[in-house]
Amino acid sequence: DGGITQSPKYLFRKEGQNVTLSCEQNLNHDAMYWYRQDPGQGLRLIYYSQIVNDFQKGDIAEGYSVSREKKESFPLTVTSAQKNPTAFYLCASSPGDRANEKLFFGSGTQLSVL
Amino acid sequence: AQSVAQPEDQVNVAEGNPLTVKCTYSVSGNPYLFWYVQYPNRGLQFLLKYITGDNLVKGSYGFEAEFNKSQTSFHLKKPSALVSDSALYFCAVRDRQAGTALIFGKGTTLSVSS
Secondary structure: OOOOOOOEEEEEEEEOOOEEEEEEOOOOOOEEEEEEEEOOOEEEEEEEEEEEEEEEEHHHHHHOOEEOOOEEEEEEEOOOOOOOOOEEEEEEEEOOOOOOOOOOEEEOOEEEEO | OOEEEEOOOEEEEOOOOOOOOOOOOOOOOOOOOOOOOEEEOEEEEEEEEEEEOEEEEOOOHEEEEEEOOOEEHHHHHEEEOOOHOEEEEEEEEOOOOOOOOOOEOOEEEEEEEE
């Protein structure tokens, strides 16, 4: 997991509450990604950013928002519009946006609804 | 559109026996293909990737994968399984066109018995 820090490890959300998951990397990577992992469904892409101040929606962006104000940081906000937020969230980065680059993953955040 | 399929939810093998975890893909052009491994409550770790050239790719921990263009497959193999290989394995595909994100399969749980 080296170089990518996700916090907190566990997070609980109350009904109607927005929560923010942190992702920080010290690898000097340009591209960053957020994936959601549900049992039996694999990883699904939420948002990705190829450069500072720019990001694109993935397959399941509804109910989520992101920002990319700094190269090293890519926080994910799970809004109250996301009706089924319980999942394991994984942040990743890669040196650039070349398609042959491997991703480096953080250790993940488990989000649960109270 | 690009997609990847892992037809087996679980693969069971005895220690010392060869193992195969299957993966097939669909992309509009030529693919980059990856295998990642996930241990419980952790992020994903890169195992190997196919970019171009030799169809047999060797990766970490004694794993290898064979790219078969006619069958659109990229099966993961290991000649002799270890109990410590037990984990969740993900195949992933990315179109060679930059700007597209990595798409993951649903994952296959490998269980190696002693």
